[in-house]
Amino acid sequence: MSWKILQHVRFEEPLESEFRAYFEEQSQKSRAELWIILLVSMAVVIAFHGAFLQLPPDVVPLGKMILAGVIVPAILRGLSVRGRPFHHLATELYIVAAYIDIVCLLVLRVACIRAGYDVVPLIIPVAILLSLIVVQIPFVLLVPVVLVGLTGIVGVELLAFDLSSNGLFQLAAAMALVIVALTPAYDIERWTRIGWQRQRRLNELAELDELTGLATRRSFEERFRETLRAGVRSGKSVTLMILDVDHFKVYNDHFGHPAGDHCLNVIGNYLRVAIRRPQDFAARIGGEEFAVVWFDLKADDVPRVADGLIRGIADLGLVPPPEGGSSVTASGGVVHAREIPHEGPVDQLLAPMMKFADDALYRAKAQGRNRVVVSERGTDAILTRPLPSDDAFDGDGEATTREQGGRGLREVFAQLRQGLQFREPWESDFRAAFDAQGRSSRRLILTGLLLVIGIILVIAIPVLKVPKDQYFIGAATLVVGLAPATILALLGTLIRSLFRWSAVLYVGAVAVILTAQMWERVIQLPKGHDMVPFIMPISVLLSLSVVQIRYGLMAPALAAGLIGVVGVEL
Structure with missing residues (x-):
């Protein structure tokens, strides 16, 4: 059973290495954001520790030393988000930084409590530990790392203090929080893997022509632009050839479309093998039309290399139609740019180069086919061709800017909504997948919450040493408030007829649970x-942000819950 669970968070090689690289890249943003938040928090605490921490006099020197020591993990986190040369150690650096923070906080907590001041709540080291969950550490590494950290926190609490029932209850709550938080971490990575795998397949379909195995037209244009930019940076030449299979319509009509597909497949395989250099590539840009791009090809070598490619197609020995000669042949038109101009956007050079190569191709066809014609308009024509101004893309230049500057808030909000919504039918498909993922995450959390409720009811008196009068109030809160709301929300993830209400039921359950918990705090704390x-x-409130609830429902629910909790607490 455990191996089946791990299968959802691991691919076979080399797919696993590709995903890890993607996952690590995605985690950089989360780590950078959290690093900035922690830096600001640390700076505020160091600057105003007297007002915030209110350390006893005999603990102040230790506190200052520990606060200074927090600079080390801050540096480690900074190194983990900078990429090279520490890219391969980014995850390990972040984990070590979290451990150092936790150790420093626990040392300070023990010293303060023994001096009679509880100024470092248990929630702070626990929150540092939980931060590892939100920075996208691979699940197979995250679980042991979090459990080791949790064991250390629990061990220090048990060994350093003679815990009362309140302390034991707080420790149990922290343990439950960390363990339950691991469940959505597993689910998030599983769904991330599924989404990445699907996207990878879609990218392959979009970038590779299924018949020939060459780049598609779209992929060709993207790679050609990249090659042109490389030419600008390096001052090296870029050569483009467009080649077309001769008499292909006659071939298709005579032999049929399956034979035509086979012909294109053979030519595609030949081009893929013949174009060997890393920065050179071939693409299928039309029915029987192909493009080849060479980078840094000397002008004197262009006719020879291009002609060799055309001769190679003729040598494939593909049987031609009756009037097509002795073999299937192709014609090519070439444009060679010795240097790429720096003026204007490089992207605008794609169209003129395609035009010059296409003109040369038509001349090759007119001269009898099965040959290459090199355009004489290459570099000079490209360099002297007027480049459109940026206004050409907007249509009305400055008027567009003024119009954008005068947009009202209504249009801005409309664009924000568009950023969270696709066009139909993609929006419906996305929502179905998003809701399915959310139900899975909610199911795990709610099941864990029910388990925690059951454990608390069982161990409250014998283990946590809760007095009976307090136990009955707590049990009533759990049985009457938390359990029914949790069960109802759980049913929303299990019963198909309730799926459409699943997110709403979860938000409602959170509202009921928060009300019950705050009610008990109001009664018990005095x-x-x-x-x-x-x-x-x-x-419980933060769980709203990790269970895939649509932003339009999650954001106001989270804000209302936070206002309610803080309001009652104050």
Whole structure:
């Protein structure tokens, strides 16, 4: 069973290495954002530690030393988001940084509590540990790393303090929070892998012509632009040949379309083998039309290399139609740019080069086919051809800018909505997949929450040493408030007829759970009993952001919940 679970978070090689590279690239942004947040927080705490921490006098020297020590993990996090030369160690650096932070915070927490001041809440080292979940660390590494960190936190708490029932309850809540938080981490990576694999397949279909195995027209244009930019940077030449199979319509009409497909497949395979250099490539840009691009090809070699390619097609020995000669042949038109102009956008050079090569191709056809014609308009024509101004893309130049500057908020909000919505039918397909992923994440979290409720009810008195009067209030909150709401939301992820309401049921369950938890805090805290640590409602509230609820529902629900929790607490 465990191997089946791991199969969802691991591909076979070399696919796994490709995904890891993509996953690591995606995690860079999350790590950079979190690094900035932690840097700002650290700077504020160091600058105003007297007001924030209120450390006892005998702990102040230790506190300053530890705060200074936090600079080390900050540097490690910075190195992990900078890419090279530490790109291959980015994940390990981030994990080590989190561990150092946790150790420093635990040392400070122990020193302060022993001095009679609880100024470093348990939630802070736990939050640092949970930060590892949001920076996209591979699940097979994340689980042992988080469990080791959790074991360290729990061990320090148990060994350093003689915990009361409140302390044990707080520790149990922290453990439950960390363990339950791992479930959506697994689900998120699983769905990320599924999405990446599908996107990879779509990219292959979009970039590779299925019949010939060469680049498609779209991929050709993108790669040709990249080659032109490389020519600008390096000052080296770019050569383009467009070749067309001679009498292909007659061939298709005589032998049939399957034979025509076979002919194109053979020519495509030949071009793929013949174009060997890394920066050279071939593409199928039309029915029987191909393009070949050479980078840094000397002008004297252009006719020889291009003619060799045409001769190679004739030597394939493909049987031609009756009036087509002794073999299937092709004609080619070539344009050679000795240097690429720096003036204007490079992208605008694609069209004139295609035009010159196409003109040369038609001359080759007119001269009898099975030959190459090199355009005499290459570099000079491209260099002297007037480049359109940027206004040509806008149609009305400055008027467009003024119009954009005068747009109202309504149009801005409309564009924001468009950024979160596709056109039909893609929007419906996306929502179906998004909701399915969300139900899976919610199912895991709700199941874990029910398990936590059951464990608390069982161990509250014998293990957590909760007094009976407090136990009955807590049990009533769990049984009457949390459990029914959790079960109803869970049913929304299991019963097909409730799927359309699944997200709404989850938001409703969160509202009920928060109400029950804050109600118990209001009752228990004045009596000196912290049976519902503040970490619990906050963790329930934050779960809204990791269970794939549409932003239009999630954002207001999260804001309303936060206002409610903070309002009651104040």
